[in-house]
Amino acid sequence: MADIGNVAAQSMSTWTDLSGFSALRHQAETDSNSALPAVAKQFESMFTEMLLKSMREANFGDPLFDSQATDQWQDMYDQQLSLNLSHGKGLGIADMLVRQLGGHNQAAQGADHKTGAVDPHTAGVTDNWRQRLFDLEDATRSTVRSAMKWVPQDAEAFVRELAPQASIVAKELGLSLRTVLAQAALETQWGKHMPTHSDGSSSFNLFGIKAGGSWDGERVNVPTVEYEGGIAVRKQAQFRSYKSAAASLADYADLIGKDPRYAAARGHGDDVMGYARALVEGGYATDPTYAGKVSAIANSSVMRQALDALKKTAGLPNL
Incomplete structure (x- = not known):
C-alpha cells in the first residue's frame, strides 16, 4: 500500500489549486486509502482560502491605494495562511469529510489486509470512494465558481x-x-x-470598460452592442476583468x-x-x-x- 506521505508531500500549492485534483484522481485509481485524507485536507485548505478572500473583499477600505503587486502578495499570504490554518487538526472540515466519505470503513479495511480477510461490510468501498472523489471535485469547482460571482438581489x-x-x-x-x-x-x-468568463465567474466590470492594447490584466470576450453612425451593431469585444x-x-x-x-x-x-x-x-x-x-x-x-x-x-x- 502506498504511503500517505507520498500524497501529502505533493507541492503544497496544489492544496489550494483545483488542478491538484487531477493528481489525486490518479492516486485514487491505485490507492484510495491514501487519497482520501489528502483530498479532504486539500478541500479544507481551499475552503479556508475562499473564506479569507470573501472577508477581505467585504473590507471596503480605500481601493485607490491598492495595486497589482499588493494584490499578489495578499493572495500569497492568504494561501499560506489557509494552509497553516488547515495544518494538523485544522478546522475539523477534513476529518468530517473523511468520516462522511467512508474513511472510517477504509481504516477497518486496512486492518483486514494484515490477515488477508475480506470484511463484507467494507467490500466495494474503494470503488465507491473513487466516484465520491470525482463528485467532490465537481462540487468544489462549483463552490469556487459560486464564490467568484456577485449578483445583488435588487x-x-x-x-x-x-x-x-x-x-x-x-x-x-x-x-x-x-x-x-x-x-x-x-x-x-x-x-x-x-461580462462573465466561460466558467461562469464574474469579471466584476461595473463600468463596461474595454480591454485595449495597454491593458495587461485579465480579459473576458463577450458579445456587445456598438453604435456606428447611430446604428446599433452587434460585435464581439474584450472587456477588462477584475x-x-x-x-x-x-x-x-x-x-x-x-x-x-x-x-x-x-x-x-x-x-x-x-x-x-x-x-x-x-x-x-x-x-x-x-x-x-x-x-x-x-x-x-x-x-x-x-x-x-x-x-x-x-x-x-x-x-
Whole structure:
C-alpha cells in the first residue's frame, strides 16, 4: 500500500489549486486509502482560502491605494495562511469529510489486509470512494465558481453593497455618489449583467470598460452592442476583468481621473447629465442616448428609494 506521505508531500500549492485534483484522481485509481485524507485536507485548505478572500473583499477600505503587486502578495499570504490554518487538526472540515466519505470503513479495511480477510461490510468501498472523489471535485469547482460571482438581489442591495467603495471614488473624482452608482447601474443593469468568463465567474466590470492594447490584466470576450453612425451593431469585444468590485472601482477612478479625454467629466458634483455628456464627448460610449440613460437612472424612483434606504441604514446624509 502506498504511503500517505507520498500524497501529502505533493507541492503544497496544489492544496489550494483545483488542478491538484487531477493528481489525486490518479492516486485514487491505485490507492484510495491514501487519497482520501489528502483530498479532504486539500478541500479544507481551499475552503479556508475562499473564506479569507470573501472577508477581505467585504473590507471596503480605500481601493485607490491598492495595486497589482499588493494584490499578489495578499493572495500569497492568504494561501499560506489557509494552509497553516488547515495544518494538523485544522478546522475539523477534513476529518468530517473523511468520516462522511467512508474513511472510517477504509481504516477497518486496512486492518483486514494484515490477515488477508475480506470484511463484507467494507467490500466495494474503494470503488465507491473513487466516484465520491470525482463528485467532490465537481462540487468544489462549483463552490469556487459560486464564490467568484456577485449578483445583488435588487437595486437596494446593489447600492448598499457598492456605496462604501463608490463614495471614495466619487469624492476623488468630484462627483456625487448618485452619479457613480447610476453609471454602474446602467452598465450592469443593477449588477445583474456583467461580462462573465466561460466558467461562469464574474469579471466584476461595473463600468463596461474595454480591454485595449495597454491593458495587461485579465480579459473576458463577450458579445456587445456598438453604435456606428447611430446604428446599433452587434460585435464581439474584450472587456477588462477584475478580482472584485473594489478593483473595478479603483480602475474606473484611474481612467476618469487620469485620462485627458475625460478631464471635462471631473468635478461635476451631482450634475449627472453634465458628467455623462462629457464622457460621451471624450469617447467613453458610442450610444448617442448614453447621457440620457445615465441621467434617467440617477433620477429614477428606483435610485431614490435605494438611496433613501441607504441613508436609514448607513446614516449618510449627503448622497
